[in-house]
Amino acid sequence: MTANTAPALLDWPPLDAAHFARIEDKIAALMRTRETVVAMQGEALLPLEACIRSAVRPGSTALNVVTGPYGETFGGWLRSCGAEVVTIAAPFTGAVGAEQVAEALRARPDIDFVSLVHAEAATGNTNPVAGIGAVVREHGALLMLDAVASIAAEPLLTDEWGVDLCVIGGQKAMAGPAGVSAVSVSARAWERIAANGQAPRRSYLSLLDWKERWIDGGRTVLPHAPAQLEMLALEQAADRIADAGLEAVIARHRAAAAAVRAGVRALGTLAPYVVRDEDAAPVATTLRAPAGVDAREVVVAALAADPAVPVQAAGGALAAEMIRVNHYGLAADRGTVLASLAALGKALDALGLAGDAEGARKAAEAAWYAASAG
Ligand SMILES: *Cc1c(COP(=O)(O)O)cnc(C)c1O
Numbered sequence: 001m002t003a004n005t006a007p008a009l010l011d012w013p014p015l016d017a018a019h020f021a022r023i024e025d026k027i028a029a030l031m032r033t034r035e036t037v038v039a040m041q042g043e044a045l046l047p048l049e050a051c052i053r054s055a056v057r058p059g060s061t062a063l064n065v066v067t068g069p070y071g072e073t074f075g076g077w078l079r080s081c082g083a084e085v086v087t088i089a090a091p092f093t094g095a096v097g098a099e100q101v102a103e104a105l106r107a108r109p110d111i112d113f114v115s116l117v118h119a120e121a122a123t124g125n126t127n128p129v130a131g132i133g134a135v136v137r138e139h140g141a142l143l144m145l146d147a148v149a150s151i152a153a154e155p156l157l158t159d160e161w162g163v164d165l166c167v168i169g170g171q172k173a174m175a176g177p178a179g180v181s182a183v184s185v186s187a188r189a190w191e192r193i194a195a196n197g198q199a200p201r202r203s204y205l206s207l208l209d210w211k212e213r214w215i216d217g218g219r220t221v222l223p224h225a226p227a228q229l230e231m232l233a234l235e236q237a238a239d240r241i242a243d244a245g246l247e248a249v250i251a252r253h254r255a256a257a258a259a260v261r262a263g264v265r266a267l268g269t270l271a272p273y274v275v276r277d278e279d280a281a282p283v284a285t286t287l288r289a290p291a292g293v294d295a296r297e298v299v300v301a302a303l304a305a306d307p308a309v310p311v312q313a314a315g316g317a318l319a320a321e322m323i324r325v326n327h328y329g330l331a332a333d334r335g336t337v338l339a340s341l342a343a344l345g346k347a348l349d350a351l352g353l354a355g356d357a358e359g360a361r362k363a364a365e366a367a368w369y370a371a372s373a374g
Contacts, residue, residue, distance in 0.1 A: 015228040021219040023231055024182065026238040030151060030174075030246060031166060033158040033184045038210045039234070040181050041227045044148045044169030046205070047183035049077055051144050051165040054199040054207045055113055055192050058082030062113040063104055063141070065096050067127060068120030069315065070146055078115065081198065086111060092123040092286075092318070095279040098131030105139040114143050118150035121172060122315060124286030124324065125274050126154065133161035142189055148172060148181070152241055153253040153282040153328055164189040172283055173253055175329030176237025179230040183207070249332075251372055253282035256327035256337050258371035260285040263341040263364030267355045269348050270298070273322055282332075286314065287323040287344075293353065295323045301347035302340075309340045334368050 020039065028037040040047040052074060056062060060083040064075045067090045078085045088104055090096040096116075105111055114136045119126040129145060136143045144165040147156050153173035158166045164186040170176030185193070185207060193199050193207055200206040213223040241249050257280055261272050264287055273286035289295035299313045302323075310331045314322035325340050327333075341364055345357030 009229060012228060012232075015226050015231055017220050017222050020222055020226055020231065023235045023238070024219075026235060026242070027168065027182045028184065030238060030241065031147070031156060031158045031168060031182075031184055032160065033166065035159065035184045035186045036190070036211075036215055037182055037184045038207065038215070039226075039231065040183060041224075041230075042181065042204070043178055044146075044167055044171075044181040045073075047167045047181050047207075048074070048144075048146060050200065050205045050207050051167065051183060052077040052115065053081055053205055054196065055142055055144070055165065055189060056081040056083045057196050057198040060084070060112055061086065061108060061110045062115065063088065063101070063108070063111045065101065065114070065116045065127070065132075066090070067096055067117055067125055068092060068123040070117045070120065070122075071115070074115045074146075078113075083113070090125075090127075092120075092125060092322075093273060093275050095125050095127045095276075096132070098128060098135050101132050102135040105135060105141070109139075111139065112141050114141050115146075116143065117146040118156065119147075119154065119281035119283050121149040121281065121284045121326070121328070122324070123273075123318075123322075124281050124284050125279050126150065126281040129163070130157070130161050133163060137162040142192060149281065149283045149328070152246065152249050153332070154250055158184050170234045170237050173249070173328045173332065174234075174237045174241060177230045177233040180227050180234050185211075250282070253328065253332045255334070255368045255371040256332040257282045257285055259334070259337045259364040259368040260325050260327060260340065262367035263337070263360040264344070266363035267341065267345055267348070267357065267360035269353050269355050270323065270344065283326070283328045285325045285327065287325065289321055289323060290353070293351070294320050296320065297351060298323055298344070298347050301350045302343040305346035305350070306339055306343040309343045310336065311340055311343060334365075337368070338364060 062083040142164045148169040151168040166184045169181040171178035310326035348355035
């Protein structure tokens with residue numbers, strides 16, 4: 001027999017329908033929605049693609065707000081559904097404004113679908129969804145929001161903001177599993193989806209299947225065997241947040257972002273990539289490497305100083321200039337943030353660049369406490 005120190009993953013009794021429904025209700029509470037929430041049995045890209053394929057059809061005009069890599073992915077799906085796509089692209093140094101969205105909607109009264117990412121872990125920015133939601137609602141389009149990187153890191157008021165399709169995942173600030181996700185669907189969105197002959201049916205991408213086979217029957221019979229372990233982990237993540245208090249978890253993420261931004265400014269040489277504090281995502285802070293220095297070298301040196309810190313190079317075209325400091329889930333923690341800054345200080349030192357590590361520590365500590373109190 002092999003020594004086994006892993007948690008018990010086998011031989012669980014089946015996850016029954018009542019328990020599955022209870023987990024959906026816990027997620028709905030975290031999302032601040034009274035609309036239908038479906039726990040999708042896959043990573044968050046599953047409900048994101050399902051929303052677009054369900055609500056969009058040839059003849060649709062979609063406004064796609066691109067503030068990072070996920071928005072670019074949505075554009076491809078929208079086009080493949082036959083929609084004409086109007087794009088607003090915001091620089092990764094900031095957020096998109098409600099006025100910009102209002103202007104795009106005024107220019108194209110035929111826009112009937114808007115896709116938006118709330119917070120972008122990859123680029124470290126967050127968008128003002130309350131204001132954007134209000135202009136989209138006034139225009140009459142459906143609003144889809146990717147809240148994977150915002151849930152539990154910052155306020156997410158799905159119903160109050162008029163979000164018709166809101167997608168969350170457990171793997172970021174919830175500190176939960178990546179293999180299941182959830183989407184809330186408003187009554188307006190269900191009407192649109194039901195009227196769309198092209199919406200997926202009898203498909204893993206189908207929201208309508210869940211409606212017909214699960215919701216309309218009162219959530220008493222599961223349509224297929226659920227991803228049980230992932231669902232149980234998602235429930236534990238939701239319970240842990242409820243026990244700590246959602247506000248306290250959000251405050252911890254807010255404090256982490258404030259501390260990294262203040263610390264990096266005091267450190268010098270590196271700078272927050274997102275210019276204004278109000279546009280910075282609480283989930284991750286992106287940093288700009290100085291001219292002539294490859295961001296990847298800074299990351300390698302930081303990880304050489306402390307391999308445990310959640311510091312990574314950005315993806316794709318940004319890899320040479322952007323450093324990403326993650327502070328979500330368990331990493332939204334004072335000690336982890338201070339260790340990340342210390343590792344960056346040592347990295348600058350190793351590369352022969354200037355940096356005030358002690359100043360960074362003090363500034364980060366002060367910002368942590370100020371933001372936790374606020
Ligand atoms: C993290 C994230 C997702 C999910 O993507 P993974 O790379 O699978 O974690 C989706 N949308 C946004 C905005 C995210 O930050």
